[in-house]
Amino acid sequence: MTSLSAELTTITGDAFEAEGLSRAFGQVQGSDRSDLAQFQCNGALAAAKAAKTNPRAIAEKIAARLKANLFFSKVEIAGPGFLNLDVTDAMLAARLDVLRADPRQGAPDTGAGRTLVIDFGGPNIAKPMAVHHLRSSIIGDCLQRLYRANGWAVISDVHLGDWGLQIGQLITEIELEGSAPIYFDSNVVGPYPDDAPVTMESLVTLYPRASAACKADPPRLEAARRATVDLQAGRPGYRALWKHFVTVTEAGLTREFASLGVKFDLWKGESGVDGLIAPMIEDLKARGLAETSEGALVVSVARDDDKKPMPPLILLKSEGGVLYGTTDLATIIERVRDHDPALILYVVDHRQHSHFEQVFRAAHLAGFAGNAVLEHVGYGTMNGPDGKPFKTRAGGAMKLYDLIEMGKAEAEKRLAEQGIGAGYTADERAEIARKVGIATIKFADLSNHRTTDYIFDLERFSKFEGKTGPYLQYAAVRIQSILRKAGACAAVPSFLTSPEERVLALRVLALGDIMAAAEDKRAPNMLCEYAFELAQDFSRFYAAHHILSETDANLRAARLSLCAQVLGVLTKVLDLLGIEVPERM
Template sequence: MYTFEQQLTSLFEQSFDKLNFDKKFARVVVSNRPELCQFQCNAAMPLAKIAKKAPIEIAKEIILNLPENNVIKSVEAVMPGFINVNLTEEFLASSTQTLVDDKRQGLAKTEKPKKAIIDYCGANIAKSMHVGHLRATIIGESIKRISKFIGDDALGDIHYGDWGTQMGMVITAVKEEQPNLPYFDESYTGEYPTQAPFTIKDLERLYPDISGRCKEDEDLAAACRQATVELQQGRVGYRALWKHIVEVSVIELKKDLADLNVDFDLWLGEASSDAFVPATVEQVKASGVSRVSEGATIVDVTAQGKHEVAPLMLLKSDGAVVYATTDLATIKERVDEFKAEEIVYVVDGRQSLHFYQVFDVAKRSGIAPETNMIHAGFGTVNGKDGKPFKTRSGGVLKLRDLIEMGKEAAYNKMNEAGRGEVFAEEEMREIAQKVGVSAIKFADLMNHRSANYIFDIDKFVQFEGKTGPYLLYTDVRIRSMLSKASEAGLQAGQIIAPSTESEINLMLTLDKFKTAVQKAYDDKAPNIICDHAFALTQAYARFYNDCHILNEEDKAKQASWLSLSAVVAQQLELMFDLLGLQVPTKM
């Protein structure tokens, strides 16, 4: 279904055809002066210079040549040449009626779906997820959901870190504590145990300890590097132990992600693309874009406008690979194995130079000549002091602790509102879990991903203003009202022509869903959907205040308002799903 703007633009294009005006000027947009009109066309100003006529005269000609239609109620040329447009109430009603029970709320799937991979989260094996993973995880999850909704064959890939020096550190730490395990006996030829010799709590203790000691003990650091090399070269015992490390870590990882309502289509780590490194290096060299400098293999990178960019290092002078090499190998894997036409990296904005280098080399070397590669960078989560958010003691806050903080804040807020007298303890905790996590996610997603923001949990769990709880409560309240109506024998019916300004505004707002989702997809910016969701709740609040649905005596109006309310709830819930928010049935 076309938006109101698109349908009006089509009518104006027909007028332009008659007048031999260039149709690129025929665009109709939402009015920036809603007190004057609903939509406007500003074509007369640029056309005046071409036609050498006064803008107001051109505006009048455009109006005179509009085709007959049932869309436009009023159209007026105003000085110096603006064209103000309002829609008929009947058209608004019939258009809104089409949204009833429409799971897509009028937005058709793309006619040109892409195979896309969304790379987000980037958790590290054997390490706890922390506040730094929050933005990548929830922004990436929303971008993936939006891409799938648009119609792309989109896959979310966690691409966890399971192949770096931290693996050698953990292996060495386990060897220190349990040296007699068969994984460390190179002469061992039997079956390795199926049960891991450690728990996630052991890993969370072992890794920070040995990582800290490596900074002070060069011999220990060298031993860890050697263990990493042997793992990557295929030492059998180390590979078996590594699988345990990954399996134990992923089980815990999935618990945190489930609380955030996040899941992945691909659970692949850096190790997955390791097999593509040799072919990647060979392809870059064969393409002729690389050169040797002081023993290292580098690739000169295309300048960014007038700014020179440092070369990308492909291989160190000793032949060792670097992050850029493995990232290129990952792109090769995704293009060769998954036929990716688009790859989106949801990674800290401070990595923009790195991704510019990698994408440039991937294009020029022929690794991904046709693939659209996007770095959807994001800003930082800061404390109230404006610095990166940490614990009170100055340490990095674990993601698990952050989630618990949200749950507890929502629980306390509900208690303050007296909900503890309504719900049993178990139900309160269940509601608080959804509300608290949604509060954290919405507070993040409502900012453009490139912006930094202040983490203030007390503000996030408020039930008024632009917050997750406020939006969830609006939906729960609508569903409760519809349930009461049903119990009273009231039925939703045909949506009829609106009779109040708040009805008209609500119908106009509902139509903006299509534009919001499409732009959020194009810009990889979920905040656009957050903005629309909040605008819709505000429009509904005004409508609900003006139109006393359950007490309305006019049954046709009442039935229409019930249907209109149901559409609002359905659209809100669809947006919540695109944002990855879970909605409680009660609040």
């Protein structure tokens, strides 16, 4: 279905066209001044500027035409030439009924079947998910849900960091430890043990140790680099060891992502394009795009009009190792070959902006991108309340798992305080706490604009009052409770009788516009804002009108229908945010 504002834009556009002006001036949007009108059109001001005439005179002409349309209950000119518009209640009610019957629930079809590949999460081997993975995971997950809802064929890829120097560092560390000599015996080419010589727990302590050792000791770093090259060249013992790292880490990550409610279509990693790299490099060499520079093989991506020095994309390090720019480039080839996407999004920390700039330029130079637009969806860094990188009280990195546990504990505490959960089973309480805890974390994160640097404040993350995830869940749970008490009742045609219902109806009808805008800007915070306003509008309606005790049967039925519809929209938006609504809480 087309949205209400789009329909009004068509009508107003017609009016501008009839006056010999561009119909683009007819853009109608929700009013900034809800005390004055429901909708506004500022086109007369723009049109007057272009034609150098009086905006008020243009507005008069447009208004005269709009007044003839039965859609509008009010057409007014205000200030220098704003067109203020109200729609009739009958029209709003009719739109509600259309929306209720829409199988797409008002979602725009911006995708029209096109394919999106979205790359997010990006955890690394041997590192537990830390809080800084939170943003990529939940912003990426929200975007994949949104694009899917908007008619895109979405393919999400976790894109593990499983092929770089950190693996060489781990291998070297294990060799020095001497705990698994078989993988380093050059007389052995397999088979190797099925049981992993490491666990997630041991990897997690191994990696920081290896990393610190390499930083402090240059020969050690050299050894790690050689190990990386040998791994990438296919040394059997190293490959076997690497496989164990991946298996062990994946099991841990799967649990963590599952607890967050985040799913991926593909569990690929940097290593997945190993086979594509040699032919890609040969191809780039043959076409003169790759050259040797300072001992490395690079693709020059600088342009004459660059305002800053743009270093080349390094394909092969001096000692022959492959970098993540190399695998990223090869991954574009793979994705275009396998999926022919119209768009590839990379949801990665904005500090990596120049890396993606290099990779995208190289891809375009080489003609690898096919029909795909390549875009880095960056997000702000995560700091503690002091503005410095976030640490726990003990000084270590905060793990995502611990954060989720804290959110759950806080929710359980609240449940106990309210006394509401007294009759629930332990399982149900735990399930509610899980949903509420995760909603708190996700909403607190997503409601910030993604590009702003992020202050990770535990106190804020455990708040349940005000503009929070639990507020939205609470609103939904209250509606569920009303509907449960009302028993089975059929949906009836809508009609509106109060200002609160009118406001609520307008909000419900704006869903499609918000979904389109949030997609366009890749901005989950717009969905958060909308969900909050919707819940607030409902709470006002709820406070102003008693529904179950309404004696007018028709009005009662209409209000129950409205409740059900609001619940549907609220649940939908929360689902886009990756937030579940408990039965009760």
